[in-house]
Each structure stands twice: as structure tokens, then as C-alpha cells.
Amino acid sequence: MSLRIYGNRSLKTLPGQATRPTVARVREAVFNIWQGTIDQCRWLDLCAGSGSMGAEALCRGAAIVVGIEQSPKACAVIEQNWKQVAKPDQSFQLLRGDVVKQLNRLQGQQFDRIYFDPPYASDLYVPVLQLVEQLNLLAPHGEFAIEHSPEYELPDSGFSIVRQKRYGNTALTFYQL
Template sequence: MTLRIYGNRQLKTIPGKDTRPTSARVRQAVFNIWQGKIPGCRWLDLCAGTGSMGAEALCRGASLVVGIEQSSRACNIIQENWQRVAHADQEWKVLRGNVLQQLKTLSGKQFDRIYFDPPYASGLYQPVLEAIAQYQLLDSEGEIAAEHSSQDWTPPVIPNWEICRQKAYGSIALTFYNAVE
């Protein structure tokens, strides 16, 4: 299967159902919401899958994109995709492994935009969002978008964060968080 992103660029995907690429409709919505905030930003792509969100951020001018993905097969595809779309002045890195363990290695770094799209029934929402807060990975002016099912989902409550918007796109929904003073 092939996937197209911003600028009609084609990305590779993994055959089968090991990953669930973010739909074109949801990708477009995220980048419309964050319009004007992507050029020069530091982007973190959690549970990156095929890396389509990070690739889109690179195409739209992010200065740094870091992806975390557990599947080695998916990591190879992400690297191919990002290498194909990145410019020489953009930095990118793919970290393979458990998302909670890899977040700890990023302690001390901050990101302007974080996209989090785990398997919906994984139980990762609360611990990952708490880890992002604990390691202070979200810039004070940054936002997180958590993709989830539009059915049967309770947004985690994270101290010093608020939900700034929620959007539904059929069976998929997004909850956006930012830090509060």
C-alpha cells in the first residue's frame, strides 16, 4: 500500500495490519489546526507507525523530528520515508523500542508539537502523557495531539495541563493538550 502526504509525496507503508497509518482526513485536520506552528518546530511522533505524521511535519518545515516506534520493520520504513522527504538543514531521528523507555532517554529535550497515536486499546495514554509531563518534554508554548477512538475514551487528567480542544472525525478523535501556568 502507498500513502501520499503534503506536496503529493508518496510514502512506503508496511503491508498488513501491523501499523495503522493516520488517515489523510485526520492528518490534514491536525496540520490545519497547527497551521503556522510547524515551520521551525521540534516535533515528536510517538507510536510513529509508518512515520506519516513526522514526514508531513518535515515537508512543512519542522526543524527537528523525532519518532518512537516499537516495530523494527516500521522503523526501517520510517527511516526510508523521512530520508526521502527531509532537507539537509532538518534533523530527524527514529528511536526503536518501548515508548515509555524511549521517552526517558529524551529527558532534557523539549518539543513544540507532539503527536501520540498508540494502538487504541493499549492502555498507553495515561502513562505516556504522565511521562511527557514528568520529563518536561512539552515546551511551555507547545501542544500534544492524542489520537484515539471517538467511542469509549476518557481523556487522562494530567496535572498542569488542560484540554484545549477535542475534535472527532468519524470513528477517530483527537484530544489536544497544552500546559497551564
């Protein structure tokens, strides 16, 4: 299976719904909301799945994309997709493993845009929100977007909610410091 991103570029995905790529409508909405802030940004893609959000960020000029994904098969697809779209002046790094454990490896780094799309039924929301805050991963003027089920109420955190959107079976909550 493949999907299309910015510039009509085709990306590979894994068969089935194991990595559940962010649907085009939601992906487009995120990049419209963050329009004008992607060029030269530092992007963090948590539970990267097919890598479509990171690939889209690279296509739109992100300077650095870092992704975390647990599935070895998904990581192979992400690497291919990001190599395909990255320009020579862009860098990317993919960390394989549990998102909570891998986040600690990013201590000392900050990101302008963080996108978190875990399996909706997972118990990752609280620990990831806490770690992003504790490790100071969000840059001072950055934003952190979390994709989740509309029925799920995200926990309170040290971040401020700046907007919430709903797109069918997908909700997005955007945070700032």
C-alpha cells in the same frame, strides 16, 4: 501499500493494519489546526507507525523530528520515508523500542508539537501522558495531540485540554501546559 502526504509525496507503509497510518482526513485536520506553527518547530512523533506524521512535519518545515516506534519493520519504513522528504537543514532521529522506556531518553529536550497515536486498545495513554509531563517534554507554548477512539475517555493530567475533535472512528484531544 503507499500513501500520499503534503506536496503529493508518496510514502511507503507496511501491509495490513499493524501500523494503522493516520488517515488523510485526520492528518490534514491536525496540520490545519497547527497551521503556521510547524515551520522550524521541534516535533515528537510517539508510536510513529509509518512515520507519516513526522514526514508531513518535515515537509512543512519542522527543524527537528524525533520518533519512537517499537516495530523493527516499521522503523525501516520510517527511516526510508524521512530520508526521502528531509531537507539538508532538517534533522530527524528515530528511537526503536517501547515508547514508555524510550521517552526517558529524551529527558532535557522539549518539543513544540507532540503527536501520540498508540494502538487504540493499548494501555499506553496514562503512562505516556504522565511521562511527557514529568520529563517536561512539552515546550511552554507547545501542544500535545493524542489520537484515540471516540469512545475512550482520556485520563486527567497536568495538561489542559484546549480542543477535542472527532473524525468518524478517530478522536483527537489537544493539550497545552
